[in-house]
């Protein structure tokens with residue numbers, strides 16, 4: 001077990017999929033977890049599931065594109081806990097339409113949730129982490145940030161940006177003992193993938209050298225390692241967790 005006792009962690013997109021599993025894994029390792037979601041009802045549903053497992057968790061649903069809302073929420077959290085140790089920027093949306101069918105509004109929306117939200121969250125959390133002279137920021141990238149994808153250009157564009165922010169912020173914030181890393185998941189069995197038919201899944205699995213789709217726990221464990229002191233000399237890294245699907 002990695003000891004995250006009394007560490008305060010904020011997980012955006014913590015209501016389902018990778019984020020919800022990460023919340024469970026961090027709780028199980030002693031962290032005080034705060035999840036962010038897009039709506040009150042989905043946050044409450046996730047809190048019901050987490051507290052049923054006996055964990056003490058809190059949830060908020062600030063608009064991630066609105067810096068002022070985020071700053072107010074983080075102020076409340078810092079006043080309650082006296083520290084913010086780990087931020088996991090996990091909320092994200094994907095795209096798969098061809099460029100002619102993609103509107104500029106859809107492109108902006110992807111950039112807002114996948115890129116601007118991370119900028120806002122980091123901007124709001126850094127003053128607290130600098131005051132503590134310690135912090136960990138983890139971003140969720142994707143294997144499409146290495147190779148792109150054949151349609152839905154906004155999604156890989158946003159994840160290339162996530163990698164750029166990760167590497168740049170790692171350099172900017174290292175003097176303040178704040179580490180910044182990203183995890184780049186391959187195909188992970190969240191709701192979206194779980195609903196695909198066997199005919200669609202089997203050919204996908206054939207492209208993965210490890211011979212299976214990833215589980216949300218595979219990504220949660222990577223976050224756990226990177227958040228822990230075991231990774232104290234690791235910063236600016238994009239950790240691919242994809243069964244070598246990128247090769």
Ligand code: NAD
Nearest residue numbers: 013014015016017018038090091092140142185187188190
């Ligand atoms: P998911 O759709 O199951 O969950 C997405 C989370 O993001 C939800 O908690 C949702 O509330 C939050 N979110 C979405 N739009 C939001 C908004 N406008 N405001 C606030 N929160 C919002 O997805 P997932 O598969 O768990 O993906 C989580 C992250 O992992 C994303 O960044 C995604 O790009 C990345 N990823 C997933 C896969 C995969 O195969 N599942 C692969 C590579 C990368």
